[in-house]
Amino acid sequence: MTVDGLRMRYGDTEVLHDVSFDARPGEVLALLGPNGAGKSTTIEILEGFRLRSAGHVDVLGVDPATADEGWRARIGIVLQSWRDHGNWRVRELLHHLGSYYTPYRQPWPAAELLAAVGLTDRAEQKIKTLSGGQRRRLDVAIGIVGRPDVLFLDEPTTGFDPEARSEFHELVRGLAAEQGTTILLTTHDLDEASKLAHRILVLAAGRIIASGTTAQLTEVIAGQDEVRWTVDGRPFRTSTPDGTAFVRELFRTYGDALGELEVRRASLEDTYLALVREQA
Numbered sequence: 001m002t003v004d005g006l007r008m009r010y011g012d013t014e015v016l017h018d019v020s021f022d023a024r025p026g027e028v029l030a031l032l033g034p035n036g037a038g039k040s041t042t043i044e045i046l047e048g049f050r051l052r053s054a055g056h057v058d059v060l061g062v063d064p065a066t067a068d069e070g071w072r073a074r075i076g077i078v079l080q081s082w083r084d085h086g087n088w089r090v091r092e093l094l095h096h097l098g099s100y101y102t103p104y105r106q107p108w109p110a111a112e113l114l115a116a117v118g119l120t121d122r123a124e125q126k127i128k129t130l131s132g133g134q135r136r137r138l139d140v141a142i143g144i145v146g147r148p149d150v151l152f153l154d155e156p157t158t159g160f161d162p163e164a165r166s167e168f169h170e171l172v173r174g175l176a177a178e179q180g181t182t183i184l185l186t187t188h189d190l191d192e193a194s195k196l197a198h199r200i201l202v203l204a205a206g207r208i209i210a211s212g213t214t215a216q217l218t219e220v221i222a223g224q225d226e227v228r229w230t231v232d233g234r235p236f237r238t239s240t241p242d243g244t245a246f247v248r249e250l251f252r253t254y255g256d257a258l259g260e261l262e263v264r265r266a267s268l269e270d271t272y273l274a275l276v277r278e279q280a
């Protein structure tokens, strides 16, 4: 997948300015950014749902703006919750949607898919009777039923409980590692981005302001380690590039008078907030 110099205008307002990135097969990319940054717009252009104003976009060797059904069958999309078909039963809907793919590729058998998203015991339930989190799992199942080569996930785990979230992460990692699926997800959950993504792109006000692994992004901030300590009960704190060396010096200086020592590495959240504030 390649995006080069992508621009998007709504009327007179340009909301994407020169966005460029790429993704390899089997790579998981997370798109982070504040509300209104342009994440959904970017994803919708890559899915072929929105026509860009300028720039070059290539998904599986094809321009999404002119792509055909055969291309569409290779793309998986998890958008907002599936609100239709409330009277359908879970297995029945997955089986039905899978059948659309058979001219192009072998869909995921409903029983296996249900097990993969943890809905086996809901297979015969009507969709309108599912809980919010169960529905979201079904959305994910619908997105991957055609065994996509590229999968787009727009805030996929909103409403998941911690266990469902962790199972979902395992599923996504498995799709990328075992099936070579390229995955682009948007999320507001920094912990999720850091756990799931090989690479994170930070989009702010329509521009990519940083990209890299969690470790690379975290290095962007100077003075990474925050050290807090007390001497004879009096509290102190400082930021330092090398927490370990600083703590060694503290012990040498204060010995037994030192107490309540705490060292904290800059987190992805610290980095993200610093980047976004700098941009604003």
Ligand SMILES: Nc1ncnc2c1ncn2[C@@H]1O[C@H](COP(=O)(O)OP(=O)(O)OP(=O)(O)O)[C@@H](O)[C@H]1O
Residues within 6 Å of the ligand: 010, 015, 033, 034, 035, 036, 037, 038, 039, 040, 041, 042
């Ligand atoms: N159909 C539209 N017409 C006009 N402006 C739009 C349209 N869709 C989005 N926008 C504007 O484009 C900008 C980017 O919106 P977009 O939905 O892509 O952001 P986002 O990063 O996905 O935000 P969120 O995190 O809130 O989902 C926003 O300023 C939004 O108001």
